[in-house]
Amino acid sequence: MTHPSRHKRRKKWHSLYVWHRYIGLTAALFVLLLATTGLALNHYTSLGLDKRFVTNQWLLDTLEIRPPDTASSYQHQGHQTVLLEPLLWLDNRQLAGEYHSVTGLIRTDDMLILATPGELQLFSIQGELIDRLRSQDGLPNAIRRIGLSDQGRLVIETPLGRFKADRDMLKWQGWSGEAAWSTAVDIDPPRLQQLQQRWRNQALSWGKIILKLHTGRLFGNKGVLVMDGAAILLVFLSISGLWLWLRIMIRQRKHRKHRHHS
Amino acid sequence: MKAVINIHTSDVGSSLLWLLPFVILALLFYGNVWARGVYQEPDAFVQEAFDGKPPEARLLWLTSGIRPKAKQILGHEPATRRVRYWTSNGRSVWILDEIGKDQPITTGFIVNQGKLEKVKILVFRESRGYEVRYPSFTDQFNQAGLTNNMGLDRNIDGISGATLSVRAVSKLSRLALYYHAIIQKNNDAP
Structure with missing residues (x-):
């Protein structure tokens, strides 16, 4: 007859085995999902997941992918820049990177100058990037607006005052004159709609979808809770697995020792 | 009942083996976290290169005569x-x-009489390949010059796991030497 405490202990261990098995079965689905999406995310760039976008309107509607209602726009001498956060267009060309503010656009004789608070981008009239100027290049920080002085020199306004650039825009000196400032303009509704559609067509990459699937966010807050639950199951499995393994190992050692002594 | 578990030292070693994956993961994570960063502000690099008294910045315009060679070195159009x-x-x-x-790797170069005097990684934004920032790698470029084929006149030992970063820094060093040769030529022109 088995000792009652040993019987109780064995029952406890058996119940841990059963829990381990069933939780393992449930977690297997999540492990598959996490492993496949994780693998895809690991090779995000090489699979081109950041460059392939979801254009299916139903999916975009379902995931509530909507462009901003309003845009910031500046115009000068037939050139226009439009910011629909975080995308920025200069004429018909979308600029690389993400932008959250634009502070002006100026056309000089041979250049287009686009300003954001922390940077000036210089383009040829044909739209080729000539240079990017930042604070490390001596550009005063936090540009509020840009304009052209009477002499046709670029001027900028910052919280520290107004500055005038030299011909190459490498040196800046304090300045107190008036300028023809670049001012924000309204964007035509058809143009806005066209850009909003372009925004929508590149708002959601397949990489983002996979990431949302990986985190559960694809199904909103409930999805996150489900993935949190899956993570807790995995933690339980790891601990129960280790515990069971340790128990077996200790028992085997004991057995070996007994056999050795006998 | 008092359970006595008698485990030999070798047993302790083997029972701790399960910790190994966690240690490896921790080490990998540690390396990646510290890989990215600004090692020296570009402005400070320029100041240091001229003992705190740098000359005024100048511009090299990449004209149609310069761009094809720059493209050849980089493997793409200059940005x-x-x-x-x-x-x-x-x-x-x-x-x-x-x-x-x-991500772009920002590198500072000092070229002296057509030879690289110093190469330094200033800003590293990638998650891998950070080993290129170590002087043991960058010092290999010291006194390297440019061959007629736009290559370096010496072999640079690569770093396993940092192939793309090594390639990027090597390309930039050739570009710096090429640009230097152009400004020298322009200075020598009557």
């Missing part, structure tokens, strides 16, 4: 149409960017 540099007494300083895998 901008002009490059800033600082020069005095046959020495020039260049701050150049090139993408390793996904």
